[in-house]
Each structure stands twice: as C-alpha cells, then as structure tokens.
Amino acid sequence: MRPLLTGLSVILLLLLNTLALIGPLLLIALGKFVLPGRAAKAACSRGVMWVAETWAELNKLIFAALLPTVWDIRGGAELRRDTSYLVISNHQSWVDIPALVQALNRKTPYFKFFLKQQLIWVPFLGLAFWALDYPFMKRHSKAKLARRPELAGQDLEITKRACEKFKDLPVTVVNYLEGTRFTPTKQAEQGSPYRYLLKPKAGGVAFVLAALGEQLDAVLDVTLVYPGQRIPGFWDLISGQLPRVIVDIRTRPLEPALWQGDYQNDPAFRRLLQGWVSRLWDDKDARIAVLRGEQRQSGD
Structure with a gap:
C-alpha cells in the first residue's frame, strides 16, 4: 500500500507542477513570434529555458521530499552554463531522463533532444517541444532516397536551419547512441559484443555533429548504473522502490575532425567516426563493470 500511495502522491505533485508552469512557458514562447528583433527573441528563449529549469528543479524537490532514492552523481564539478555540450549516455529506462535532470539541471544549459x-x-507535448526549441528532424528513409536521390542532404539542411537559434544561446544536446532502451533480449538479438550495452549507432551522432558540431564545445560521457539485477521502470522510481542511481560524468574533448566530414559519402570519415564511437563504447562497458562491482562489494 505504501508504494501505491507514494507513487500517486508523486504523480499528483508532478502534474500540478506541470500545469502551473506550462502556461507561462507557452506565453513567453509566443513572444518569439510577436516581438520584433533578434535580441527580443533571444530574451524569450532564455525566459522559456528559465521556466523549464524551474519546472525541473521543482520536480527534484518533489523527489527529494517523498522518495528515498540516493542520486550518486560523480564527476561534473567543472560543468558550466555558458558552454555547449553533447551528452552521450547509455539508455536503459525512463528513469534515465530524471537521472540526467538530477545531474545536469542548472549546471549546464537546459538539455534538448533531436525529435522526429x-x-x-x-x-x-508538441507545443512544449516547440516552445523549448527542440530541433525536429525530417529524415528520409533509404528507400525514399533511392527513389528520389535529389532529397539527399535535404534533411540535414532542414535540421541545420532549425538549429540556427542555438547560435545565440548555449545548448546541451542529448544523444542515445544505442537508439533504444537496453534489454537482455535486444542484446541477444543483436549479438552485441558488449556486456552491458547494445551496439552503438554512429549514424545518429554523425547527424547531430553535422548539424551542430561547430557550436558544441565538449562531450559529456554519461554512464548510468542502477542497483540490483533488474532494470527499474519509472514506477519503481516514483513509488519509492529505487534505492540508488549512479550517474558517472566524464568530460571529453570534441575534436573538430569528428564533424568536419561527410558521413554518408566519405568512407574514410565514416571509419573515423565509427572508430571514435567504438572506443567510447568500449570504455563505457568497462566503466559499467567497475561501477557494478562497487555495488556488489557494498551490498547494494
């Protein structure tokens, strides 16, 4: 009964927080349409980010007041709010997003995802994504490109134009290289060579780097580890049944060579980026093994 009451209480407070702030967020976002001048539009974008960060900070307070979860955040002491980051993280659960909020909110620029x-x-949700300047991708399938080769590169140009607004403000872009949440079944189906990860997809990060590489300053290599043998769901978190989450942050340089190439048409550049992704994933798999070993030793 206690987990049920805790979960329902958290849901109610999260809903009230969202309803209280969605109106101001959309009202400020409307200013980007009606106010003249680039400076005024940038001020509205900063206002929208402030509301979103306040919403996330209040959610953190709700979690702290009602839930026993310990957020074990490691690294990230040097994070800055005036720096643009590419966040690369493993992906296991809907809890991953609250974990990133706990680690990064008001320490880096408010993070964004590339969306379909x-x-x-x-x-x-669509209105909120628009208000937050989330970039919407228009990507064509390989089959469509085969039928209409003139569309090649069009999706990237559309996304680049959508990201023009980020030139006025720093940004944190989140990319999940696995493309989907980890499960043992998916791992087996893929024949993944990694112990704790699915195979990474270099094409997605290549798209992000091609669109935003010049504006990004560093990579935040985030590794998420949950205690126990079972990957927790969002209900486990909000019902108070998730004792601990490890968020390990390592800041890595972003070399210009990683975005100054054509991933689709240049085999040498494609091998370069795929090699970088593979080394990153090798390191992450080894890091997860170390962190899980710590848990076993501590009895978590």
Whole structure:
C-alpha cells in the first residue's frame, strides 16, 4: 500500500507542477513570434529555458521530499552554463531522463533532444517541444532516397536551419547512441559484443555533429548504473522502490575532425567516426563493470 500511495502522491505533485508552469512557458514562447528583433527573441528563449529549469528543479524537490532514492552523481564539478555540450549516455529506462535532470539541471544549459518531425503534432507535448526549441528532424528513409536521390542532404539542411537559434544561446544536446532502451533480449538479438550495452549507432551522432558540431564545445560521457539485477521502470522510481542511481560524468574533448566530414559519402570519415564511437563504447562497458562491482562489494 505504501508504494501505491507514494507513487500517486508523486504523480499528483508532478502534474500540478506541470500545469502551473506550462502556461507561462507557452506565453513567453509566443513572444518569439510577436516581438520584433533578434535580441527580443533571444530574451524569450532564455525566459522559456528559465521556466523549464524551474519546472525541473521543482520536480527534484518533489523527489527529494517523498522518495528515498540516493542520486550518486560523480564527476561534473567543472560543468558550466555558458558552454555547449553533447551528452552521450547509455539508455536503459525512463528513469534515465530524471537521472540526467538530477545531474545536469542548472549546471549546464537546459538539455534538448533531436525529435522526429511527427512529434510536433502530439497534443500539448508538441507545443512544449516547440516552445523549448527542440530541433525536429525530417529524415528520409533509404528507400525514399533511392527513389528520389535529389532529397539527399535535404534533411540535414532542414535540421541545420532549425538549429540556427542555438547560435545565440548555449545548448546541451542529448544523444542515445544505442537508439533504444537496453534489454537482455535486444542484446541477444543483436549479438552485441558488449556486456552491458547494445551496439552503438554512429549514424545518429554523425547527424547531430553535422548539424551542430561547430557550436558544441565538449562531450559529456554519461554512464548510468542502477542497483540490483533488474532494470527499474519509472514506477519503481516514483513509488519509492529505487534505492540508488549512479550517474558517472566524464568530460571529453570534441575534436573538430569528428564533424568536419561527410558521413554518408566519405568512407574514410565514416571509419573515423565509427572508430571514435567504438572506443567510447568500449570504455563505457568497462566503466559499467567497475561501477557494478562497487555495488556488489557494498551490498547494494
């Protein structure tokens, strides 16, 4: 009964927090349409980010007041709010996003995800994504490109234009290289060579780097580890059944060579980026083994 009451209480408070702040967020975002001048539009973007960060900070307070979860955040002491980052993280659960909020909110610029263009039509969420300047990707399938080769590169140019607004403000972009949440079943189906990870997809990060590479200053290599043998769900978190989350942050340089190439048409550049991704994933798999070993020794 206690987990149920805790979960329902957290859901209610999260909903009230969202309803209280969604109106101001959308109202300020409207200013980007009606106010003239680049400076005024940039001020509105900063206002929207402030509301979003306040919403996230209040969610953190709700979690701290009602939940026993210990957020074991390691690294990141040098994070800056005036620096643009590419966050690369393993992906296991819906809890991953609250974990990133705990570690990064008001320590880096408010983070953004590249979204499929269709998501802009989702009721309420689409408006919030638009207000937060989330970039919407219009990517064509290989089959469509085979039928209409003139579309090649069009999706990247559209995304680059969507990211023009980030030239006025620092940004944190989150990219999950695995492309989906980890499960043992998916791992087996892939024949993944990694112990704790799915195979990474270099194409997604290549797209992000091609669109935003010049504006990004560093990579935040984030490793998320949960205690126990079972990957927790969001209900486990909000019902108070998740004792501990490890968020390990390592800052890595972003070499210009990683975004100054054509991933689709240059085999040498494609091998370069794939090699970088493979080394990153080798290190991450080894890091997860170390962190999980610490848990076993401590009895978590």
